[in-house]
Amino acid sequence: MSIGPTELVLQVRRALRLAGFHLVSDANDGTPGLRVSEIPAGALVSWTPLGGLGSLAGAHADRDDSPGSVVQAAVEAVLLQQGHTIVTGSAGSGVVVLHPDRIRAVPDAGDAPGRGSDA
Numbered sequence: 001m002s003i004g005p006t007e008l009v010l011q012v013r014r015a016l017r018l019a020g021f022h023l024v025s026d027a028n029d030g031t032p033g034l035r036v037s038e039i040p041a042g043a044l045v046s047w048t049p050l051g052g053l054g055s056l057a058g059a060h061a062d063r064d065d066s067p068g069s070v071v072q073a074a075v076e077a078v079l080l081q082q083g084h085t086i087v088t089g090s091a092g093s094g095v096v097v098l099h100p101d102r103i104r105a106v107p108d109a110g111d112a113p114g115r116g117s118d119a
Helices: 007-017 067-081
Strands: 033-039 042-048 086-088 095-099
Touching: 007 033, 007 042, 007 067, 042 067, 067 086, 067 095
Parallel strands: none
Antiparallel strands: 033 042, 042 095, 086 095
């Protein structure tokens, strides 16, 4: 049974809420917190820090322990633990949770051309 895109967003919101994240509406109005919005590929988890988007930049922008990197790592951990398939970019760009219907099976290396038992 396939789930609808709205159901995926609800599942993601529930998982993040249970993990203790503060969720805000999906309107990108600058309100601090995590937001989960429906996108064609599934769900987008994005966030605005307490100090606004500008606080993601500055002295920590290129460090692995920047506030944006820490939030992203925590969000990724929660979603992966719940069995979701995710795609991520740089810190602060958000996390895409792929809708199950959008996930394509990756062929086994033995099934790839030139990698079978004949090679």
